[in-house]
Amino acid sequence: MATKENILKGFEQHNHEFQLLGILLQYPEKIDEIADTLELKHFLNPQAQLIYEILLNQFQENSQISRTKLFLRLKKDGIIKKPEETIELLTSGFNTLDELLPTIDLIKNNYQKQLLLKAARRLKELVDKTDLSIGDYQARAQDIIFEATNESTDTEKHIYLMEEALMDSFEAYIDRKHNKADVGLRTGFISLDNLIGGFKKGHLSVLAASTSMGKTAFAINIAKNIIKRNVPVAVISLEMDAQEIIDRMIIQESGVNGWKYNQGETNEEEDKRVSRALDTLHKLPLVISDERGLNVAQIRARLRKFKSQMGELGLVVIDYLQMIQLPDEQLHNTARAVGQVVLQLRNLASEINVPIILISQISRSFTSRQDKRPVLSDLRDSGNIEEVADGVIFLYRHAHTSAAAREKAEEEGTANDTDVIVAKQRTGQTGSIKLYFEDEYIRFIDPENLSLEESLPNV
Helix, strand or coil: CCCHHHHHHHHHHCHHHHHHHHHHHHCHHHHHHHHCCCCHHHCCCHHHHHHHHHHHHHHHHHCCCCHHHHHHHHHHHCCCCCHHHHHHHHHHCCCCHHHHHHHHHHHHHHHHHHHHHHHHHHHHHHHHHCCCCHHHHHHHHHHHHHHHHCCCCCCCCCCCCHHHHHHHHHHHHHHHHCCCCCCCECCCCHHHHHHHCCECCCCEEEEEECCCCCHHHHHHHHHHHHHCCCCCEEEEECCCCHHHHHHHHHHHHHCCCHHHHHHCCCCHHHHHHHHHHHHHHCCCCEEEECCCCCCHHHHHHHHHHHHHHHCCCCEEEEECHHHCCCCHHHCCCHHHHHHHHHHHHHHHHHHHCCCEEEEEECCHHHHHCCCCCCCHHHHHHHCCHHHHCCEEEEEECHHHCCHHHHHHHHHHCCCCEEEEEEEEECCCCCEEEEEEEEHHHCEEECHHHHHHHHHCCCC
16 A cells, blocks of 8 residues: 555656646646647656546546546545545645746656667667667667657647748748748759759659659659759669669760660760769769668668768659568558558658659559550559659650550650659649650750750850
């Protein structure tokens, strides 16, 4: 049976939690402010947690709290022995409202320390009881530490009155007017940038198409355009190795025939162009992971590491969705599992505050349609991509839909025309633009870029 000394000992061990309850009983009108900041989980003492839960339930029932009802509830449940002494200890001291916010901060800080201690124990158990590769240990360890440190301890609310929200929006508008704000990461294709306004920080954009439409080539093209502005880019390649990616960038940059480059049959003039491309590319901020079979946790760990190493990341490219390893327990429902992967990657984009381009295949359902241009419903076999993603961009090359279409396109000179279809854009326009794909250089050309280059004076 609990004695007064035992109750006092419990109060001393978690003094700040009981101090807060005392403030709450003394100033019941503060329940709204406290309830919006502290959850039950923040209370480490079981008795303090129980009392707080009772008071919250009272408030939810009739918008007020009562120490008398608290006493009757404690007495009825019998969980806390000697409820009279507990109530007396809670209400005997005098607390001022000046102590409210510091007490809340102390409770949340203690909770955070407890999370770190649990994380340390989990790390020890992970090493003691499992046999994983070093890479898996690192990924799991980073997840454990992130979970323990990701919860903010400040009391600032993400709630805004109209006046506050308007002021923030107006300031952002003025910053954009004076080029002081990030309005989106430009892709280097003028037509596409004019349509989408660039890729936004924290957004997940899905780049999807059927086989052989040039998804990876387009993403590499965008990545090269961006690193040439000294903006760091990370590529998570689950299909191609790093050398293949770099070879494509060299071919795109040098304008040397890809087949001749890969076969080592370039001439002296082409070798000079390759050399100049190497000089241009070698110091640019690009990092590539080309290990296959990664899961989302491992991708997250690598991107955190890359961001730390490079100081910042301007863009992440993940190639491609269907190659990401799914949890074994979810393999019976692949569509749902893939949908969860997309959601996790969208959360990751927000977490590291970087735009992510996620390359994806589309279903074969389009083959039965007369108009084979991809639409959002073509993504449905891959979970709920169209609902979760902030943007969806399709590539479509009509000449690649059938032998007859290719023959006709070659006759018309449109075999390499590519429609870039922006089917969803959370903060921009939808629509389509047309690019030209140069097969021999594995790169896309924007007519708008060519028009701009032609208008520049010769120097």
